[in-house]
Amino acid sequence: MAAPCYLGWDFSTQQLKVIAIDEQLRVIYEDNVHFDKDLPEFKTQGGVYIHSDRLTVTSPVLMWVKALDMILEKMKSSGFNFSQVRAMSGAGQQHGSVYWKKGSTQILKNASSELPLHQSLKGCFSVSNSPIWMDSSTASQCRALEKALGGAQHLASVTGSRAYERFTGNQIAKIYSQNPEVYKQTERISLVSSFAASLFLGAYAPIDYSDGSGMNLLQIWEKAWSKPCLDACAPGLEERLGCPVPSHSVLGPISPYYSQRYGFSPDCKIVAFTGDNPASLAGMRLQEGDIAISLGTSDTLFLWIQEPTPALEGHILCNPVDSQTYMALLCFKNGSLMRERIRDDCASGSWDEFSKALSSTAAGNSGNLGFYFDVMEITPEAVGIHRFNRDNQKVSRFPKEVEIRALIEGQFMAKRIHAEKLGYKVLPRTRILATGGASHNKKILQGL
Structure with a gap:
């Protein structure tokens, strides 16, 4: 029987990286997919689209899914033994957000192992290009949020930061004000980290406390969503975000899709993913x-x-x-x-x-x-x-x-x-x- 190992994923701005370690923390496998070079069909520069206003910066959600398909196929071709993986976790670039269309949870749960995941999920996103940390187009939403909360310092006292343009609450507020129909079609909003965990879980993964505290939405003391912040951003937001969880939570077993397509053990555990900055603190x-x-x-x-x-x-x-x-x-x-x-x-x-x-x-x-x-x-x-x-x-x-x-x-x-x-x-x-x-x-x- 193969020795147990553990996978770590990094959904960063320019590439997707994977690393496998054994029980002595020795690296036994690593690989990456570089978005610009390996997925040229998306025409990104530095993994992103900089829009004509120079303020709006997004990345295509399906590019991230296709990169995952590609890296898993590379691992398979190299002879990597997926059955030895006991658990996995990962990090995502902070502040990026993903918008799941109504009905997507069923598609995610029942994805056919005959198809690459990006083909099953191509109709699942109400916003096809995700706002990311480089975006600075939400100045008016930031001012409105600070005003609603009684000033920048009070907002910082509740959520840990004054209003920042890249923070998810302000990005959601912009989408709601500019495209209320798109927001209405959205049943779940993930961060890049919880989106990545969702792909492996075959269900919507919760947002973890650490990455969640970079949204201008989480009460950092109570570890719960702030109702005044939610209300200031968009209606019905709490149900779209789900309940936040500790960053070291075991979310459940891997989706059957990966057992059938790649040979993962059905007992492989998915641990909550977090943001790249909290992951750095943990990794060091x-x-x-x-x-x-x-x-x-x-x-x-x-x-x-x-x-x-x-x-x-x-x-x-x-x-x-x-x-x-x-x-x-x-x-x-x-x-x-x-x-x-x-x-x-x-x-x-x-x-x-x-x-x-x-x-x-x-x-x-x-x-x-x-x-x-x-x-x-x-x-x-x-x-x-x-x-x-x-x-x-x-x-x-x-x-x-x-x-x-x-x-x-x-x-x-x-x-x-x-x-x-x-x-x-x-x-x-x-x-x-x-x-x-x-x-x-x-x-x-x-x-x-």
């Missing part, structure tokens, strides 16, 4: 007091928090690992591109020179501090380069090595200040886990 095995920082094109901070204080900047989400605690998420646009620009200006484009400059200056930078925003920052909403000397006077320039340290210390100081505003407390046992491109530079990490 964060514990109470830990900080994870991704130093990429944008810098992202993940924090495990016991007693959060939701603010107008950043997000508080339910913790996917422990439903009694929370995770905070802070995103900073001016990450690696800003560091690379200062490297080019002050260190001849060399990371070695950049590191030497950091070594040649003392921690604290003799009181010189800078904040560097080439593009409009998310947290805080600011742009431009702002330098201050030891007397707190604004100055126009620093010597090159001072500039480099001012950049790094300013970036990390800002992260700590905004984290503490959300209720984060540095503990004696605090660990900082760094990932992303800049985490390879030891001198930058010393700034942490």
Whole structure:
């Protein structure tokens, strides 16, 4: 009998990925389908459609289903033994939403194993192109939601975030106001994560607490939908969303479709899928007091928090690992591109020179501090380069090595200040886990 294994899925913006691990957490199989390259018939760019207004950004739902068909066929061709899979779970890009047409639950449940799944489901979606996290077309819906809830701070206190254009509640409100007939035909609304779980379950999978707290709809304290938020977005919304569940819930056995078509064991369990950001916190095995920082094109901070204080900047989400605690998420646009620009200006484009400059200056930078925003920052909403000397006077320039340290210390100081505003407390046992491109530079990490 084959050794047990477990599958993890990632329905991300540009590709679908799968990984299989054994009971010792060793990777025994991985593969991916790249949407632009492997599914050219959908004509996406970067896995998405950017519409003519430049604000509306969507992805075709059937592309995600067809990618799943394709990756399972690749696994089958490679000789992968599906019968050894005991359970699976996964992640989806946060904030994307999928709209199931009335009657789709029966089609999903009774899909013929003779056909690829995308053929059975092609008529199941009332909205064929799903709004995703890159969409910023719902400014008026955001203003209306904040007004209905008594202001941005009150909305954040209830749902963990002020109104954001990509958040699902505002996307649903836009669909309802622009296409009430389409909304009327919709019997279920999934997030990308719960949609993906639904495909494997053969039934509508519930939204999990963590991904659900990125919708401007979930009361993060009670773990239930907020009636005022639902009412402000669309009528009859609660029945279309279903009941949210803890992120580690076992939802049930795999759909018979997969046993018949691919040879999965009927006992294979489907565990709730969650959003990509909560999945990162779980995957990095964060514990109470830990900080994870991704130093990429944008810098992202993940924090495990016991007693959060939701603010107008950043997000508080339910913790996917422990439903009694929370995770905070802070995103900073001016990450690696800003560091690379200062490297080019002050260190001849060399990371070695950049590191030497950091070594040649003392921690604290003799009181010189800078904040560097080439593009409009998310947290805080600011742009431009702002330098201050030891007397707190604004100055126009620093010597090159001072500039480099001012950049790094300013970036990390800002992260700590905004984290503490959300209720984060540095503990004696605090660990900082760094990932992303800049985490390879030891001198930058010393700034942490």
